[in-house]
Amino acid sequence: MRLVIALISGALFGLGLTVSGMTNTAKVQGWLDFFGAWDPTLAFVLGGAILPMLVAWRIAERRKVAVLGSPIPAKPDPVLDRNLIVGSAFFGVGWALVGLCPGPAIAVLGYGGGNALLFFFAMLIGMAGYRWVPLMLRGAPA
């Protein structure tokens, strides 16, 4: 049953990303271009996505357990560490450079051609190797 739900959620997520225009990098870059030809579409996407989740969190936090028995994930402590800020800054710059964030980067794989694949594999390498970045920044002994 878990697998069926994962398939349905993944598919609906992918359709939503496609319908909303989030796999169109020009629209996403336009959203970030506050000082140019600003495109507000992404605000509607984010707003539309938050609405069902506002309801879902209210239900989830009252029930404490999901339908299939797993506990609802605990709310993280409101602690802001360096990784959260530095990581988000890195992500923001990468997002602006090409106009893809992880969800759309996966959703576009089927029709984005070789360029989408190249971005995807670079992203995978980054995801797999991110733990080494702080070590590299600290510098290897000469």
Place this chain on the structure above:
Amino acid sequence: MIPMDWILGLIGGLMIGSAAAIYLLVSGRIMGASGILGGLVDLSSPSLEKAVFVAGLVAAPLAYGMIWGFPQTNLTADTSLLIIAGLFVGIGTRMANGCTSGHGVCGISRFSVRGITATVTFLFFGALAMYVLRHVLGVI
């Protein structure tokens, strides 16, 4: 007259939020693209559930495109730009433990301080990078 793109954005957004709501309420999971994919590739928490989620996320847009036509991606063909951006997005989202779906959609709707802070930070740096790279340096 409201532009069609905004309406489609809202409809697509509602679909994204519904997908996240189903994943949360039925399976008890946070729908975050970078967490799901990252858990698979760095082998920190691989599962068949995550793999099936990714399969659905690839297959549904493909099926949609084959029926109604593929949307434009306007992806750059600049190889070095694609590689640098991919690395930044991969490293950044795993370091911050979330991206637009996990921190943005799931975090903001829970009034999570970390989610809201992450979203404000990546939007700020995204807009800053866009300003510098497009309007000052003219490279993208």
